[in-house]
Amino acid sequence: xxxxxxxxxxxxxxxxxxxxxxxxxxxxxxxxxxxxxxxxxxxxxxxxxxxxxxxxxxxxxxxxxxxxxxxxxxxxxxxxxxxxxxxxxxxxxxxxxxxxxxxxxxxxxxxxxxxxxxxxxxxxxxxxxxxxxxxxxxxxxxxxxxxxxxxxxxxxxxxxxxxxxxxxxxxxxxxxxxxxxxxxxxxxxx
Amino acid sequence: xxxxxxxxxxxxxxxxxxxxxxxxxxxxxxxxxxxxxxxxxxxxxxxxxxxxxxxxxxxxxxxxxxxxxxxxxxxxxxxxxxxxxxxxxxxxxxxxxxxxxxxxxxxxxxxxxxxxxxxxxxxxxxxxxxxxxxxxxxxxxxxxxxxxxxxxxxxxxxxxxxxxxxxxxxxxxxxxxxxxxxxxxxxxxxxxxxxxxxxxxxxxxxxxxxxxxxxxxxxxxxxxxxxxxxxxxxxxxxxxxxxxxxxxxxxxxxxxxxxxxxxxxxxxxxxxxxxxxxxxxxxxxxxxxxxxxxxxxxxxxxxxxxxxxxxxxxxxxxxxxxxxxxxxxxxxxxxxxxxxxxxxxxxxxxxxxxxxxxxxxxxxxxxxxxxxxxxxxxxxxxxxxxxxx
Numbered sequence: 001x002x003x004x005x006x007x008x009x010x011x012x013x014x015x016x017x018x019x020x021x022x023x024x025x026x027x028x029x030x031x032x033x034x035x036x037x038x039x040x041x042x043x044x045x046x047x048x049x050x051x052x053x054x055x056x057x058x059x060x061x062x063x064x065x066x067x068x069x070x071x072x073x074x075x076x077x078x079x080x081x082x083x084x085x086x087x088x089x090x091x092x093x094x095x096x097x098x099x100x101x102x103x104x105x106x107x108x109x110x111x112x113x114x115x116x117x118x119x120x121x122x123x124x125x126x127x128x129x130x131x132x133x134x135x136x137x138x139x140x141x142x143x144x145x146x147x148x149x150x151x152x153x154x155x156x157x158x159x160x161x162x163x164x165x166x167x168x169x170x171x172x173x174x175x176x177x178x179x180x181x182x183x184x185x186x187x188x189x190x
Numbered sequence: 191x192x193x194x195x196x197x198x199x200x201x202x203x204x205x206x207x208x209x210x211x212x213x214x215x216x217x218x219x220x221x222x223x224x225x226x227x228x229x230x231x232x233x234x235x236x237x238x239x240x241x242x243x244x245x246x247x248x249x250x251x252x253x254x255x256x257x258x259x260x261x262x263x264x265x266x267x268x269x270x271x272x273x274x275x276x277x278x279x280x281x282x283x284x285x286x287x288x289x290x291x292x293x294x295x296x297x298x299x300x301x302x303x304x305x306x307x308x309x310x311x312x313x314x315x316x317x318x319x320x321x322x323x324x325x326x327x328x329x330x331x332x333x334x335x336x337x338x339x340x341x342x343x344x345x346x347x348x349x350x351x352x353x354x355x356x357x358x359x360x361x362x363x364x365x366x367x368x369x370x371x372x373x374x375x376x377x378x379x380x381x382x383x384x385x386x387x388x389x390x391x392x393x394x395x396x397x398x399x400x401x402x403x404x405x406x407x408x409x410x411x412x413x414x415x416x417x418x419x420x421x422x423x424x425x426x427x428x429x430x431x432x433x434x435x436x437x438x439x440x441x442x443x444x445x446x447x448x449x450x451x452x453x454x455x456x457x458x459x460x461x462x463x464x465x466x467x468x469x470x471x472x473x474x475x476x477x478x479x480x481x482x483x484x485x486x487x488x489x490x491x492x493x494x495x496x497x498x499x500x501x502x503x504x505x506x507x508x509x510x511x512x513x514x515x516x517x518x519x520x521x522x523x524x525x526x527x528x529x530x531x532x533x534x535x536x537x538x539x540x541x542x543x544x545x546x547x548x549x550x551x552x553x554x555x556x557x558x559x560x561x562x563x564x565x566x567x568x569x570x571x572x573x574x575x576x577x578x579x
Contacts, residue, residue: 029196029368034368036365036367041308062468065465066552068552
């Protein structure tokens with residue numbers, strides 16, 4: 001990783017996009033990187049569009065602004081494609097990852113003038129099959145790690161397991177489901 | 191052993207406070223308070239500190255309780271943000287004039303209106319004449335380090351003033367970044383025990399505190415307060431030197447970034463300094479002699495030192511993240527330009543307001559500002575950066 005990788009997350013309040021950005025910062029930190037993970041705060045309400053950001057770098061990060069020209073964009077909620085210009089400023093060499101049941105071609109029709117790479121994943125299906133409830137952020141986190149080649153897969157899974165063990169110390173029964181969600185998401189994203 | 195971590199600014203300051211283990215921490219436990227007392231209350235619940243944590247009914251009460259505890263002889267701290275600080279207003283002055291070295295960890299956020307929760311410096315800048323020491327941070331590391339150094343400065347016998355440890359709301363308070371934490375024992379030994387010379391719970395030395403001062407005494411008391419603020423400058427430098435010997439991290443009254451031969455300079459406070467450094471590097475690689483001064487200590491104000499550091503620049507932009515509504519710019523602009531005049535620094539200085547209500551500051555904004563400095567085409571008086579006219 002030569003330059004700082006910048007990622008922008010689009011989600012809706014309550015879907016865990018902010019948590020996913022913080023988890024990504026966490027896991028990248030564990031693999032020795034300099035990181036930033038931060039949400040853009042506004043009048044927060046369930047269902048309102050929210051944006052969160054990550055920077056991952058080999059060098060200390062000094063900039064403290066939002067991200068306008070991301071390398072990657074993650075769309076946790078497909079309905080945002082109708083109202084938000086999610087590919088705005090997105091690098092031509094980067095990619096967008098969308099949580100959807102539709103094929104890529106359908107999604108591309110909604111991304112006007114976008115010529116970069118696109119990946120899709122049905123995060124609902126992954127989440128329901130592994131966790132048993134709809135938590136789109138866990139599959140989307142694994143998807144962006146895979147798409148961006150942000151770290152080695154085994155490193156990612158190892159650090160996420162440690163992180164889940166800490167986070168779910170009082171409900172260890174959910175760890176396996178979350179780990180399976182990560183693994184399945186890495187296979188499903190395409 | 192120092193430990194590599196990744197934390198939000200709120201977590202970082204809460205951990206510094208856990209390591210300091212103050213005696214009393216009164217705080218208003220709901221918005222507009224910050225996550226700092228929330229994190230700290232879990233340390234209390236887990237028995238990691240033996241601090242008396244007092245959830246109070248308002249910020250006026252939290253500052254009053256912190257002040258009372260400090261007067262009794264306990265090392266105290268409270269926390270707030272924005273309008274919470276506004277509600278402390280009356281008591282801020284009392285704490286300072288009673289010479290109580292308590293700490294306030296402040297997350298800088300806009301004062302309404304329009305209603306807004308995001309970062310600017312209007313809360314603490316409004317309190318610049320309250321008699322408190324004020325230190326600011328660029329990032330989580332500095333917020334942590336400033337908190338660890340705070341009591342050593344405030345409690346020093348030549349100072350004895352309350353201290354405000356400020357960081358930028360959301361931009362650093364809610365952003366997770368890399369940080370180095372010193373170990374608990376190192377911090378504990380560095381901060382030391384609080385041993386006040388005079389305190390209310392000392393039965394062997396009865397005293398009264400905060401009595402009425404008739405006109406015949408009031409002015410001398412204020413003068414003594416001003417002297418303490420003057421003395422603080424040297425104490426801040428001494429404490430920083432000692433801290434550097436332990437941590438390797440250097441602090442002064444302000445940081446000079448690529449100022450050696452700078453012709454065009456920016457003076458700024460807080461998180462936007464990091465963004466400005468990236469702009470300086472970019473412009474330097476294009477041949478412009480750009481430099482930056484990041485002010486860490488606003489109270490006491492290092493006017494003479496700043497004027498000296500800006501001696502050789504052609505043009506300087508003084509950046510304010512708070513309006514004064516004086517019709518001539520913001521507080522840093524007014525104070526720094528006065529200091530330059532007094533110290534016979536005749537560099538072309540302009541005042542620029544930025545980032546109000548959390549308006550984002552980008553590297554590109556800073557680069558354009560430096561180019562304007564070079565061209566000399568900034569408006570007379572003062573101007574706004576990143577504004578839609």
